[in-house]
Amino acid sequence: MKIPMNRVWKVASRWSERGTKESSVLDIFRRHNVVFVGRFQDRFRQxxxxxxxxxxxxxxxxxxGLATSPPQPVTTMGLAFSEADLSRFDYDDGVLGCRVSFTDLSDKEQPSYRVSTFHGVNERADEFRRIFKTHRECFEEKQQFEIKARSCTLAHNELNKADVLWQDKLIFRVPVYQRPYSWQETQVRRLLGELIANFLGMNGRPIxxxxxxxxxxxxxxxxxxVTDRRQVQEVIDGQQRMSTLILLLNILRRRKPESTVWANLDIDNRLETAVSSGQQQRYLxxxxxxxxxxSPDETQNPYLRMVSVIQQLLLEVEENGCGDGAPEANVPLNVERFAAYLLSRVYFVVIETxxxxSKTLQIFDAINTSGMDLNGGDVFxxxxxxxxxxxxxxxxxxxxxxxKLYEMIDLxxxxxxxxxxxxEDILSLVRHVLVARHGMQNVLHDYGAAVFFNxxxxxxxxxxxxxxxxxxxxxxxxxxxxxxxxxxxVRFDWSEQLEGLSAEARSMWDFILWSRYSKYHYLIVLFRDRFGTDLALTERFVIQLGKLLLLFSIIYWRAVNEAHAIMHKIIGMMCxxxxxxxxxxxINFLRSTAAEKEQQIENAFENYSIADNVRTKALACRLVAFLDELEDNKLDAKEMRKLxxxxxIDIEHIESVNHxxxxxxxxxxxxxxNELNRxxxxxxxxSSLNRSISNEDxxxxxxxxxxxxxxxxTVQMHADAFPEWNLESCKERKATLKRKLVRGCPEFCVNGSVRG
Structure with a gap:
């Protein structure tokens, strides 16, 4: 994004006449990507x-940050302010705001500037532009990054007092895009079991x-x-362990609340989570x-379920003892010593980025393969x-x-x-729409959806x-x-209506899936998205699309670019x-395109050794069987599909190749x-019948x-039509099938349509 050289403005973040630090709304600005003022409205509107x-x-x-919307009353901006937010400033039409693309500055980047509520910056405008541009070029355009790594304990470190995770006035926040707390009993027991074993000196370890x-x-x-200088760090990896340790420490604190070991830990407010619209925070x-x-036996609260697991594990340790120098059975765990151990002897490698x-998640992928399971859907x-x-x-x-998109699909x-x-199926559909809608390269239709969006x-x-x-x-x-x-x-509605298709339309849908071009089945969803869900109209499209893909699959013994180009044209015509x-x-375009293949399909049935290609012979012979059943008109869609x-089945050589x-x-x-294989x-x-008669007379x-x-x-009709089987009979049957498939069959032919 080109950095504009427009005007520069300065907005203060303290919402009071005297600008006291207790009145800061900086966190509101930052959370909602907005700035607002209650005075200087004429100037702010500029x-x-x-x-x-x-x-x-x-x-x-x-x-x-750059202004991304024009000024307007904050009441009309549709911002999701909480009740706590609204108690801190005047939420009325007299407060003007505008959206801002927030870019936080590090301590060393923050320039000093005179105190004021709001005004245009003139004498230092170029300096501010330079700071912003440098930051933007470094971290957003060039995608550079900074990484700091250190070994930390939770709250107390004998070697270096600064190398602790839970520093004063520091809050950890699980960002909105993370998954909820999801550890189950197995993971909790494994972590706590190892912690207790190391603390008590199990299995020959030092205490x-x-x-x-x-x-x-x-x-x-x-x-x-800014009121109390609280800071926040987002947790990219480590949510499950930190949450579990907080639950454990809270249980220990309840056992001995008077101990000084809990001083300055702020366990209740150390971790926040923005996941699930605040529901996970309420659970925590x-x-x-x-x-x-x-504790309830059954609960939807994932944290509360693990509280019961932790309590049960502690009880098992105290009732059974641990051996190898550990306390005997029925001896209470030393809460203060165990808490002190957790806070000072349990180490993390903390990586700050x-x-x-996007770059943060790339770093995460390089560092760790646990935590978030970044499959294609999660990454998107x-x-x-x-x-x-x-x-x-x-x-x-x-x-x-x-x-909610994911929830819609699950539901x-x-x-x-x-x-x-x-x-990922839905991402693929949207990918096709975007490529066609905006005239992007057709090759992008063949990209995986996750690759395309990435x-x-x-x-x-x-x-x-x-x-x-x-x-x-x-x-x-x-x-x-x-x-x-x-x-x-549209995708789910199509799935439901699929069962209502006529026998011929449902069979042509299956032929599409059996063809060399099965991936284009999504065209039916795009057709319904564009032209509506009328079932009769859908059937006409399915029949003509299936016919065309069948013709290409029989004429050419591999997928060809000509067919792909036609499918891409169809997508463009729709999207x-x-x-x-x-x-x-x-639909007429599909029909006319199929008609152009009349001579080629006739040549295929006349001259191809169809038995030499597995897919071709399966499609051609199933198509013959389908048309004979359709002509009889006795089977419904379900019966036709089953048959x-x-x-x-096997593809039977009527005259055996290996007599x-x-x-x-x-x-x-x-x-x-060659007539043997035509x-x-x-x-x-x-198959069972074919193998029982083998190569007999x-x-x-x-x-x-x-x-x-x-x-x-089709087999019964053949038996009635050909009491004798010889080369002349074979050629006669070939001519009949060719006429039926290419010219004469009212149910299916190149120049016609299935059942009209």
């Missing part, structure tokens, strides 16, 4: 999008042996509240305040949130809107009683450059939450900005040549079995 705003606390500029329990990744410290508070003597969110959730925060300056609560899957799709976000956030992702094009694209919501609904094609025009696609009489075999090969001599047959063994034992109408 702020324009792109202006640089410096946010001060007393005589120090602590943050800067109170120091213990290392892994790394913890945190963001840099940021000033949270409930667990810390719970009556430990009457200063970087953008975090990166899309970062994209919205940077590009649209949305509220933190917008992450909940993103999370619809539960309602369906099966897994219809997952978030590279797109890399581009718009200026993290990396990728082929086929031109920055100017990507910056012009808005990734709307509504696209995801809408396509989730490209300004597309005007009607549903009828799209044509679920029956275990059991070797002398006869040589004669057959010399006479029949469509005239091939037919579907139940046609007239005495095969013919009666065809007529009496096969449930396929």
């Amino acid at each position: 702020i324009e999008v792109g202006d640089l705003i410096a946010i001060s606390d007393a005589k120090r500029v602590v943050a800067m 109170e042996e120091p213990m290392f329990i892994g790394t913890m990744q945190l963001t840099e410290k940021r000033l949270l509240d 508070r409930e667990a810390l305040e719970a009556d430990l003597q009457n 200063r970087a953008t969110l 959730k975090v990166r899309y949130y970062e994209y919205l925060r940077v590009m649209r300056n949305v509220e933190e609560t917008e992450f909940d809107s993103i999370s 619809r899957n539960r309602e369906s009683g099966r897994i219809v799709c997952d978030i 590279r797109f976000f890399d581009t718009v956030l200026r993290i990396n450059e990728w082929p086929n992702f031109p920055q100017e094009k990507c910056l012009s694209i808005d990734v709307h939450l509504e696209d995801f919501k809408r396509l989730i609904g 490209k900005t300004g597309a005007t094609s009607t549903a009828d025009e799209l 044509i696609f679920d029956t275990e 059991k009489d070797e002398n006869e075999r040589a004669k057959v090969h010399a006479l029949w040549q 469509i005239g001599n091939l037919m579907v047959l139940e 046609y007239k005495t063994v095969k013919l009666p079995s065809y007529r009496l034992r096969s449930k396929f109408r």
Whole structure:
């Protein structure tokens, strides 16, 4: 993003006439990416999008950012202020605010400046622009970062007093994009068991042996509240361990509250979590305040469930003893010594990072493979949130809107009683829409959804450059939450309506999945997204799409670029900005494109040794069987699918390729040549039946079995039509099938449509 050279303004963060530190609303500014004033309204209204705003606390500029919205009454901005927030400033139409893309400055970057409420910066404007530009270029454009690593204990360190995690007035916050606290009994017992074993000296260890329990990744410290100089660090990795240790220490504190070991720990307020719209914070508070003597047996609160596990483990230790020099059975645990051990002899490697969110997660991936399971769906959730925060300056609560997409999918899957799709399926659909809508390179249709969105976000956030992702094009694209919501609904509605398709339409859907181009099944969802959910209209599209993909799959014995190009054109006709094609025009395009293949499909049935290609012979012979059943019109969609696609079949050579009489075999090969493997001599047959008749004589063994034992109408019809089987019969059958498939069949032909 080009750094503008617009005007520079300074806004103070103390909300009182006298500017006392107790009145600071800096944390409100920071949480909501906003600044506001109650005075100087005429001047404040002069702020324009792109202006640089410096946010001060007393005589120090602590943050800067670009204005991302014009000034307006704070009551109209749709900001999710809490009741506690609203008690700290005047929430009325007389307060003007504007959104700001917040950039926190480190202590060494913060310039001193004169005290005032709000004014334009003139004499030092270039200095402020330079500070902001340097920071932006370093951490956002060049994606540089700073890492500090040190070995820390929780609260007391004999070797270095500064190397403690729980420093005075420091709060740890689990960011909104993290998962909830999710440790179960197995993980809690493992950690606590090791802590107790080291403390008590189990298994020959020294008593109170120091213990290392892994790394913890945190963001840099940021000033949270200037009133008491509280600072905050976000927990990128280590939430589960820190939460569990806090629960353990709280239980120990309840046993001996009068001990001085708890001084200055602030256990109740040491950890905050923004996950799940504050629900996880309520759960944590409930667990810390719970009556430990009457813990509920069943609860939705994950922290409270582990409180019961911790108490049970401590009880087991005291009742059973630990041996090897540990206390005997039924001896209470020394609470003060155990707490002191936890606070001073348990070590972390603490890694503090200063970087953008994307870079921070890259560092996390490099450091640790535990904690967050960053699969494609999780990565998208975090990166899309970062994209919205940077590009649209949305509220933190917008992450909940993103999370609701995942909840929508889970709910619809539960309602369906099966897994219809997952978030990555929806990402793939949106990817196709974006590529077509904005005229991006067609090759992007073939990218994995996770790769596509990662590279797109890399581009718009200026993290990396990728082929086929031109920055100017990507910056012009808005990734709307509504696209995801809408396509989730369309995808699940299609799954539900699938069972209502006619026998021919449902079979053509299955043929699409069996074809060489099965990946294009998503075109049906995009068609319904564009043209609506009328089932009859959907059937017409499915039939014509299935026919075209079948033709390409039979004519060409591998996937070809011509077919991909046609599919990409269809996507464009449906999704490209300004597309005007009607549903009828799209269906007619499919029909006319198939008609152009008439000569090629006729040649395939006349001359191809179809038996030489597994997929071709399976498709062609199933298609023949399907058309014969369709002509009879007795099977419904479910019965048709069970017969044509679920029956275990072989492709039978009516005249055996390997006649059991070797002398006869040589004669057959010399006479029949390639006709042995062409469509005239091939037919579907139940696998068990095919293997029972093997290579036996046609007239005495095969013919009666065809007529009496096969449930396929095409096999029975063949038995009635051909009491004798020879080369002339084979050519006659081939000609009949060719006419049916290419020209003469009213149910299916290149120039027609299935059932019209």
